[in-house]
Amino acid sequence: MDDLFTITELADELSITTRTIRFYEEQGLLSPGRLGSTRVYTLRDRARLSLIMRGKRLGFSIRDIQEYLELYDADPKHQKQTGALLAKARARIVELEEQMDSLKLTLCELRAIERTAAEALGEDMESDAGQTCRDD
Structure with a gap:
């Protein structure tokens, strides 16, 4: 499980709340996996969340960030x-x-x-x- 993170681990690492992470999930920016009832995040999810946080810090809208992430995948x-x-x-x-x-x-x-x-x-x-x- 070295390459997987729980929501709490990810929140602690990025100094944000678990609610913030859930919000980005609701917006379709993150799609964690599940191990039983526990959300698990990959290195890719962590990288995406870092990009999301940077975009927000720079003043970009959720829509701008979503477009950016979609282009990254495409x-x-x-x-x-x-x-x-x-x-x-x-x-x-x-x-x-x-x-x-x-x-x-x-x-x-x-x-x-x-x-x-x-x-x-x-x-x-x-x-x-x-x-x-x-x-x-």
């Missing part, structure tokens, strides 16, 4: 999978850069509010006196 040379991954990664980069720009603007505006409120209360603040907020 394309032994992984050309389609790699092309799809590249396209999804580029789209995610653009999305995150837009979010970062928006966060920078929000922080700038909040700092301006903070300065104004602190001045109104007579608090002394180290300031970025000339800083203006731009949406560019």
Whole structure:
């Protein structure tokens, strides 16, 4: 049973809950075997779960991850999978850069509010006196 894992072993190894693993099973991303009433996972299942967790950490949807895994199974040379991954990664980069720009603007505006409120209360603040907020 060196190449088989229980749900608890897999959850512990990946620092996730057994409920998380069951959720991915319900979504059709994992299909464990059974030894009696015990779910057992193969090295392939462990690799798939690692890919799923990485995809979630990078902000990909369950559907994106499912498409990626299906391509992996269907394309032994992984050309389609790699092309799809590249396209999804580029789209995610653009999305995150837009979010970062928006966060920078929000922080700038909040700092301006903070300065104004602190001045109104007579608090002394180290300031970025000339800083203006731009949406560019």
